[in-house]
Amino acid sequence: MNPNRRCPYRQQAFQPSPYRLHQGVCSQAECQRHRRAEYHRQKIRTDPLYAQVVRDSRRQWQAEHADYQKAYWQTHPEAAEQNRTRQRQRDRQRRVTNLVKNNLALDLKRSAAEVWLVGSEAASLVKNNVAFSEVLVFQRVASSVPESCKEQPPGPGDVLPV
């Protein structure tokens, strides 16, 4: 006989179904909802195709229920504000990602520009190439000034260009 197991969601002991010997979550509806939601989130993180299908069907649903969405934002101002904030973050992240991609595509030997990653999450950008807060691009001026343009006191016999 199977030993009792403990459900991770409500900590209660349960008897696995004889048909699903590896069952790790009890069969209460709420716990099963948790389990499916967790699987879904995990799958979105690890399976790009699955994530794309989820995004597409979400977009399609939103397109077909634009009125519902509008009414929802109107009756849930905090959620609307949160959504705006998240959208701004996504927009910014997309811009910065493109910026980084374009800069990495440059032949750096011919470019005087340097990319500096700053902010608390710059370290994780280096690791994941995905999550970060800010990218600043500085033009390196000093080394790109040709020697002949540097200021020199005019000596005797110097011909100044017209």
Ligand SMILES: [Zn+2]
């Ligand atoms: Zn449970």
